[in-house]
Amino acid sequence: xxxxxxAAAQSWPERVHISVSGAFQATSxxxxxxxxxxRDLETGSTEVDYPVKSGFLFxxxxxxxxxxxxxxxxxxxxxxxxxxxxxxxxxxHPLFFNQPRDVSGEATxxxxxxxxxxxxxxxxxxxxGRLRLVLSGGPSFFSVExxxxxxxxxxxxxxxxxxxxxxxVKSREKGSAPAFNVGADVMWMMTPTFGVGGxxxxxxxxxxxxxxxxxxxxxxxxxxxAGGGVRLLF
Amino acid sequence: xxxxxxxxxxxxVFQSTLAAGALLSALWLxxxxxxxxxxxxxxxxxxxxxxxxxxxxxxAPRVDSLRRSGDLRLRVRREDLLVRGRTHERYDxxxxxxxxxxxxxxxxxxxxxxxxxxxxxxxxxxxDTSPAIAADRAREIVAGLAGVExxxxxxxxxxxxxxxxxxxxxxxxxxxxxxxxxxxDARDGSVAFDxxxxxxxxxxxxxxxxxxxTKKISVSSxxxxxxxxxxLRPPAINTYDMRGDYTRTxxxxxxxxxxxxxDLGNDGDNTWTDGATVDAHVYAGWTYDYYFKRYxxxxxxxxxxxxxxxVHPARRSDFFSAFxxxxxxxxxxxxxxDGVMVYGEGLPxxxxxxxxxxxxxxxxxxxxxxxxxxxxxxxxxxLIYRNESGALNEAFSDIMGxxxxxxxxxxxxxxxxxxxxxxxxxxxxxxxxxxxxxEAFGDPDHYSRRFTGTADNGGVHINSGIPNHVFYLAIEGxxxxxxxxxxxGVGAANREQIERIFYRAFTQMLPANATFSVARAATIQAARxxxxxxxxAERAMTQAWxxxxxx
Numbered sequence: 122x123x124x125x126x127x128a129a130a131q132s133w134p135e136r137v138h139i140s141v142s143g144a145f146q147a148t149s150x151x152x153x154x155x156x157x158x159x160r161d162l163e164t165g166s167t168e169v170d171y172p173v174k175s176g177f178l179f180x181x182x183x184x185x186x187x188x189x190x191x192x193x194x195x196x197x198x199x200x201x202x203x204x205x206x207x208x209x210x211x212x213x214h215p216l217f218f219n220q221p222r223d224v225s226g227e228a229t230x231x232x233x234x235x236x237x238x239x240x241x242x243x244x245x246x247x248x249x250g251r252l253r254l255v256l257s258g259g260p261s262f263f264s265v266e267x268x269x270x271x272x273x274x275x276x277x278x279x280x281x282x283x284x285x286x287x288x289x290v291k292s293r294e295k296g297s298a299p300a301f302n303v304g305a306d307v308m309w310m311m312t313p314t315f316g317v318g319g320x321x322x323x324x325x326x327x328x329x330x331x332x333x334x335x336x337x338x339x340x341x342x343x344x345x346x347a348g349g350g351v352r353l354l355f
Numbered sequence: 356x357x358x359x360x361x362x363x364x365x366x367x368v369f370q371s372t373l374a375a376g377a378l379l380s381a382l383w384l385x386x387x388x389x390x391x392x393x394x395x396x397x398x399x400x401x402x403x404x405x406x407x408x409x410x411x412x413x414x415a416p417r418v419d420s421l422r423r424s425g426d427l428r429l430r431v432r433r434e435d436l437l438v439r440g441r442t443h444e445r446y447d448x449x450x451x452x453x454x455x456x457x458x459x460x461x462x463x464x465x466x467x468x469x470x471x472x473x474x475x476x477x478x479x480x481x482x483d484t485s486p487a488i489a490a491d492r493a494r495e496i497v498a499g500l501a502g503v504e505x506x507x508x509x510x511x512x513x514x515x516x517x518x519x520x521x522x523x524x525x526x527x528x529x530x531x532x533x534x535x536x537x538x539x540d541a542r543d544g545s546v547a548f549d550x551x552x553x554x555x556x557x558x559x560x561x562x563x564x565x566x567x568x569t570k571k572i573s574v575s576s577x578x579x580x581x582x583x584x585x586x587l588r589p590p591a592i593n594t595y596d597m598r599g600d601y602t603r604t605x606x607x608x609x610x611x612x613x614x615x616x617x618d619l620g621n622d623g624d625n626t627w628t629d630g631a632t633v634d635a636h637v638y639a640g641w642t643y644d645y646y647f648k649r650y651x652x653x654x655x656x657x658x659x660x661x662x663x664x665x666v667h668p669a670r671r672s673d674f675f676s677a678f679x680x681x682x683x684x685x686x687x688x689x690x691x692x693d694g695v696m697v698y699g700e701g702l703p704x705x706x707x708x709x710x711x712x713x714x715x716x717x718x719x720x721x722x723x724x725x726x727x728x729x730x731x732x733x734x735x736x737x738l739i740y741r742n743e744s745g746a747l748n749e750a751f752s753d754i755m756g757x758x759x760x761x762x763x764x765x766x767x768x769x770x771x772x773x774x775x776x777x778x779x780x781x782x783x784x785x786x787x788x789x790x791x792x793x794e795a796f797g798d799p800d801h802y803s804r805r806f807t808g809t810a811d812n813g814g815v816h817i818n819s820g821i822p823n824h825v826f827y828l829a830i831e832g833x834x835x836x837x838x839x840x841x842x843x844g845v846g847a848a849n850r851e852q853i854e855r856i857f858y859r860a861f862t863q864m865l866p867a868n869a870t871f872s873v874a875r876a877a878t879i880q881a882a883r884x885x886x887x888x889x890x891x892a893e894r895a896m897t898q899a900w901x902x903x904x905x906x
Contacts (some may be wrong), residue, residue: 161559162571215559215587216571216640279589280644 133190133245135354138255140306142180142320146200147205148344150233154269156333162296165221170268171340172204173233178346183242184255192243194257198322198346200235203303208289209240210273215281224275226286232293234266235342239302239324249341251309251316253354255293261300263342271333292333300343308352316354321347365733371375399479400515403460403472415469418460421476422446427460450480456512456525456538482520486511486541493524493539500546500613501528501535514547521547551616557586558625562637564717565630566770566780570637572627581627583620583636583664588643590659594636596620596629599670599700601681607665608691620666635664635698635717642724645759646731649851650734650858651666655694655730660728665697666717674703688716690729697792698723701781711782719780720763723757728755735862736869743870745815750822751861753777757790757826758854766847775827790827793820794836800824801837802871802904821903822874828899829853829892842898845891852892857880875900 150173157166182196206228214220241257248254272290277283304322311317325343332338403418405411421427427446435441441463448458460474490509498505509524516538523538538548560581562572573585573592585592595618597604606612620632629635639662646652653659669677669684678685686708688698698717702708716722729752732738738748757775764773770780779786786796792802798820805821806814828835830853832844845852860877869877879900882893900906 162561214571216573216644218569279587280647281587283650326490 131247131249131347133186133247136186137183137185137355138194138245138253138308139183139194139353139355140181140318140320140350142348142350144148144178144198144320144346144348145175146178146344146346147175148325148341148346150341150344152340153253154332154338155323156226156271156336157183158272159217161208161213163218163221165210165212167208167210167273169206169208169228169233170208171233171267173202173340174204176200176202178235178348180322180346180348180350182239182241184241184245184257185219186243186245186264190245190247192245194241194243196239196241198235198237198239198324200233200343201238202233203229204231204233205229206231206270206289208270208273208286210275210286212275212277212284215277220282222277222284223283224273224284224286225273226273226289228270228273228289228291230272231268231291233268234264236264237300237302237324237326237343238262239304239322241302241304253310253316253318253352255308256304257306257307257322259301261302261324261326261343262297263300263324263328264295264297265326265328265340265342266290266293267340269330269332269338294330294332296328296330296340298326298328298342300324306352308354309354310354314354316352317349318352319347319349321345371559382815399477401478403474403476403510405472408659411469411472414472418446418462418469418472418474421460424497425449427476430459435463441470446474448476450477450482450513450520451484452510453484453522454510454521455480456514466848477515477520479519480513482513482522484511484513484522485755486522486524486546487525488767489537489539490524492544493526493541496539496544496546497526497528497537500537501615502612503528509539511541512538516548518688524608527552538680546613547836549613553679559587560625562633563630564613564634564637565715567630568771570633572633572637573640574622574625574627574636576625577616581622581625582616583632584616585636585640588640589647590654591661592636592639592643592664593661594620594632594639594664594666596632596666597668599667599673601669601673601677601684604665604668604684604697605681608695608697629666631666631698631700631717632717634715634720635666635723638717638720638723639664639696639727641720641763642727642759645724645755645762649758649762649854650864652731655727655889656734660730660734663695664717665695666715667700668697669700671700671703674700674706686713688726690726690733692730692733694730695887696723696726698726711785714783716781719778721753721760722778722781724759725752725756725777728752731755731862735863737867738861738865738869739867740812740815742813742815743818744868745812746818747822747861747865747869747871747874749819750826751814751857753788753790753819753823754826754854754857758850775831788816788820788823790823791831792836798823800835800903802883804837821871821905824877824903825896825899825905826853826857828902829856832895838902838904840898840902842902843891843893843895844899849891852882852886853895855885856892856896859885871905875905 122203153170155168178200180198184192184194186192210224239261241259244256246254268291270289274287275284277310302324306320308318324347330338358547360501430445432444444462446460448455461470493509494505509526512525514523522541526537534552540547558576560572573587574581575584583594652765701713761773766773775786775790776786806817828842835842859881864877886892
């Protein structure tokens with residue numbers, strides 16, 4: 122024999138398991154937007170680059186063993202970040218046609234919140250000893266709240282050949298979308314009911330947000346994340 | 356603008372008026388009324404603006420003392436609707452029973468305790484409060500000024516004004532498009548002060564010029580319409596539409612009447628279609644912009660003197676009946692002093708002068724800039740408007756007019772293009788003067804050919820051709836047709852250098868009675884000052900003056 126045969130999987134005696142994890146979402150979901158506006162008889166424009174960088178998230182879930190090693194569960198993950206969006210605008214000149222002023226600025230405190238509910242079918246693996254493994258997958262439902270820059274305000278003085286960024290007006294838009302999730306949770310039980318675990322999951326959605334000017338912006342949410350936390354078995 | 360070349364038939368038609376010199380005099384130094392600024396640094400003014408509780412406590416008894424003496428009288432008392440228990444009282448200051456205009460105190464009280472106090476009061480008022488003229492007389496005076504019946508009873512007030520106090524009748528007059536507060540001096544019936552009480556807001560409109568071009572026009576919204584008041588630029592730029600009433604125009608220029616918001620050019624939808632109004636208003640703004648951006652100069656007096664454009668001073672359709680009375684309201688534009696410009700109507704369609712059609716005078720950017728530059732000269736060198744100094748005065752206006760044109764328009768020929776012709780967008784085809792070839796319009800290009808007669812104030816519009824030609828040669832280079840001397844110019848790409856030289860010399864160095872020779876020395880010195888000795892600019896200026904025979 123070249124290798125020892127793996128030990129046969131053992132039964133999973135507990136009915137319920139609970140996980141609470143902190144994690145790091147590795148995927149960046151940067152996006153950009155461009156909108157136009159009328160000012161001083163001409164059309165101006167603003168381009169906004171929104172960074173949605175990787176960051177920490179919180180995840181909590183529970184599963185129920187339904188039959189043998191098969192179960193079902195639900196988890197909720199919550200991710201939020203504040204970033205600064207960079208804006209580049211072209212403002213028409215108040216006194217002359219076709220002499221726009223370029224204005225760059227930064228809109229701070231641009232908030233992104235992702236809340237995802239993951240419905241999971243589970244395969245519960247008990248290799249023996251203190252180790253447990255949960256493989257899961259199923260549909261997800263993402264809800265995204267995103268601050269969008271709807272207007273850039275400037276300061277300008279005569280002769281108006283230049284203008285300075287003053288502030289950005291934001292609105293918080295909401296959207297939701299379905300997705301899927303796959304994940305694996307490895308537990309190390311320190312007592313029969315309490316342990317720690319490491320969890321990795323991939324779940325990603327494209328969410329439509331209403332934007333100024335009756336437009337729709339599609340943003341990506343979620344991605345791959347990994348983390349760890351406490352595990353409870355009952 | 357002033358000098359026009361006429362065809363023989365037009366010369367005879369207009370001979371009498373031409374002889375009067377009116378058509379040729381572009382600079383009429385009529386004194387015009389300028390709205391007096393609000394009171395500043397008025398004697399005895401005490402501003403109550405305590406910055407701490409202690410200072411409030413310090414002011415409270417002083418205010419109370421004024422109240423007890425009757426110098427402060429309660430105007431209104433109101434409960435605070437936002438903070439319970441607070442009361443607001445507002446007092447007016449009185450002097451011997453007469454209200455002091457603009458003097459009041461606002462107190463905030465909490466259960467009798469003064470929480471805050473702000474205001475302005477005047478100390479040391481020492482005028483008699485017995486009016487020499489009656490209220491009805493003041494009302495009649497305002498009715499005459501405003502052109503409307505005034506029903507409201509005038510109020511006798513003490514007006515703090517220009518470091519003194521004036522007993523005045525305050526009369527409010529509402530007229531089409533304006534509401535004005537007049538202060539009629541109660542001793543002699545003169546207008547001590549007046550201002551528009553109509554609230555306005557700046558707006559950007561779309562204007563179509565005389566030649567059909569579209570541009571932005573900075574105006575104001577007022578009373579449900581848009582009026583030609585520029586509030587974006589530092590000085591007030593107002594364009595008044597006299598609607599062809601030349602009698603009223605004359606009354607205004609002679610300070611018999613004042614113009615109000617109702618006289619401003621106006622438009623209902625902010626898409627302006629009266630080209631004469633649009634061009635006068637916009638081009639005055641552009642000229643201000645040129646001086647500001649090129650020389651950091653703030654208007655004619657460098658203190659943002661308000662600019663007043665007057666368009667349609669007469670009516671084109673009245674040309675045959677009115678031209679004899681007011682030729683300059685048709686075939687001229689003029690700077691009347693103190694920031695007032697009047698732009699003529701031109702000729703009715705179908706008529707020509709010397710084979711040229713003559714359009715509204717405000718249609719040409721170089722004409723508008725020329726007129727405004729007379730204002731710059733007025734407040735700087737004040738070149739005397741006759742003989743060589745007068746020709747330098749005219750030349751500087753032509754030079755700056757052309758410079759403004761090159762600043763805002765693309766070089767080329769034809770309408771709305773920058774070139775070395777003067778007035779080519781009004782006098783079509785061809786314009787009325789040329790920097791490049793003055794002799795094409797009968798003007799000398801060399802000192803040896805200068806006009807030495809007495810007409811035209813000693814040839815101010817004729818001999819201007821000589822320094823005008825210097826400007827051209829110093830930029831573009833070339834050969835003077837009379838002397839045959841060649842000049843190496845700085846090149847069109849460096850036109851700004853020569854503009855700066857002329858501006859510096861003519862605004863800062865020339866005396867009022869300057870000659871061409873002095874202008875030569877001053878411009879060469881200016882070239883050295885700005886660009887250094889032996890610079891290309893100095894060489895170009897020196898060669899150019901030599902080429903035109905001025906040493």
